[in-house]
Amino acid sequence: MTFSAMRLLRESVTGHRGWKPLWRRPGPKPRYDIVIVGGGGHGLATAHYLSRVFGKTNIAVVEKGWLGSGNVGRNTTIIRSNYLLPGNQPFYEFSMRLWEGLEQELNFNAMVSQRGIVNLFHTDAQRDAYRRRGNAMLLSGADAVLLDKEKLRRMIPFLNYDNARFPIKGGLWQPRAGTARHDGVAWGYARAADRAGVDIIENCEVTGFRRDAGKITGVETTRGFIETSKVGVAVAGSSSRVMAMAGLRLPIESHVLQAFVSEGLKPTIPGVITFGAGHFYVSQSDKGGLVFGGDIDGYNSYAQRGNLPVVEDVAEGGMAVMPMIGRARLLRMWGGIMDMSMDGSPIIDRTPVEGLYFNGGWCYGGFKATPASGYAFAHLIATDTPHAAASAYRLDRFAGGHVIDEKGVGAQPNLH
């Protein structure tokens, strides 16, 4: 089933009775060439690129819950490539380019909307730091524009420019950044992978790895043993739990991040806005709700729900940048479990166990990475060599001191 304007027209005059499920519901086969653990954005994207780009077949994605029940369906949907460090920025720009062609490639409307992101700055020193970051972005081939206060005011008039404590002096604008429909991304990748013959097996939790002489020979699951020689793990917040089953301790802590959405409003916010003096980011969904968030709660958690101090902190951040948000009613809030790494950057690498590959440590920024993460992980699994854009994301970089620490706060995950 291919989506097209013709198809939509035909369905709308025949009562929408011809739409079919987007993917099959197969049970596990006894053997696959490659098993991907985790049916979130990254796992599904990996399966898609393994078949589409690297020509692999006989692949399964095993997911413990339902497809998209993890962070891919819980995030605030911001996509951007506005990083500073050489290990990161080219990777995120690679991802941005994949986003730009994603919907044509998948034949699926993932609602990729390049409405732009503005990072506000509040001091001269912060402006200089953003200028440097903007230059790093330009060097990687991305777009960046430094806006002064007057230009910014014309674009976003409703901000609290004259806040006594944190006056807004301008912003770093990436016009190509924006948002995408998070579960649409999961569904789009799932459908494309399924159409290429990938088995997506839901309600199938991996409970152990079978090894022989240091090599992977299969995975134990709640739906029985599956034989395979290559396993790619992309389980986000569950990274430590799953990799512990292979005897590995990771440079990762799991933390809860909350997100919030207001009642639906008429279009008010043009793109994505981030506060530069606290942690607050906001955009408006196509349904009209203001989608926003801030810091992680700061303590280890697997509970998928947060506490009130952070709710208050996020609300204060919102009131400081755009006081009009105080008139909007909060509709819903929820939490997701972040795989916070020790330097705030991800890992895409082989492991000491032959045939076992790991993808994780995405912190609260892995949604924008979904296409590049899947592509680079597929490259690694298919060729046993890292993709050029992800070659800095080594598991052993911490031992050697080659950390990629955008914020420069050290091995303290709750500060990243």
Next chain:
Amino acid sequence: MLIPHPLLGPRDAREFTVMGDAGMIDRPDPAAPDAADRFYEYVYLRDNPAGVHRELWFHEYGDRSWLVVTRNTLTHEIVAVELASDVSAKREKSR
């Protein structure tokens, strides 16, 4: 979340900053032959369990004491709270 402080009674979690795994108390011996490896593990690797976890909380906006909080990361239930100074004093004695 309320933290039952051993000296001050129940205190709001927002008065605290969290340092993470209480294993931080056990600093490796810098003179040991394998010190580089031990420090790598000490600084970067974590058990990160789903369940009972012992962690260091600092009462920053309070009496500025360090606490060892034993907490369930699946439910946020607090199982035990001790002064970190008591924990390390006990450890010294048993050495």
